[in-house]
Amino acid sequence: MEQVVLPVRVESLEEGGYLAVCDVIQGCHAEGDTVGEALEELQEVAKTMLEVFKEDGVPLPAELVQFRPGTVIKAELVVPVPE
Numbered sequence: 842m843e844q845v846v847l848p849v850r851v852e853s854l855e856e857g858g859y860l861a862v863c864d865v866i867q868g869c870h871a872e873g874d875t876v877g878e879a880l881e882e883l884q885e886v887a888k889t890m891l892e893v894f895k896e897d898g899v900p901l902p903a904e905l906v907q908f909r910p911g912t913v914i915k916a917e918l919v920v921p922v923p924e
Contacts, residue, residue: 843907844907844908845891845901845905845906845907845908846905846906846907846908846912846914847863847865847869847883847887847905848864848865848904849861849862849863849880849883850862850864851876851879851880851919854872858872858873858875858879859872859873859874859875859876859878859879860872860879861873861876861879861880861882861883862883863883865902865904865905866887866890866891866902869883869886869887869890870883870886871885871886
């Protein structure tokens, strides 16, 4: 199965929770109560959208990099600091 690396940004929402967005796929975004939940939801949204692209013969955005062994992904992690 082909896999691609999605560039993602996560924002905290004023009303609480988080919004995860993949800007290279129009409309690809998801919310969650935690950063992890928002990313998990985004992964499902992106998977569905990419399946539709394939079914409809729409090419994947050129910005997406195919994930292969040895691919390096830069990430940042949000960790709560105990009080």
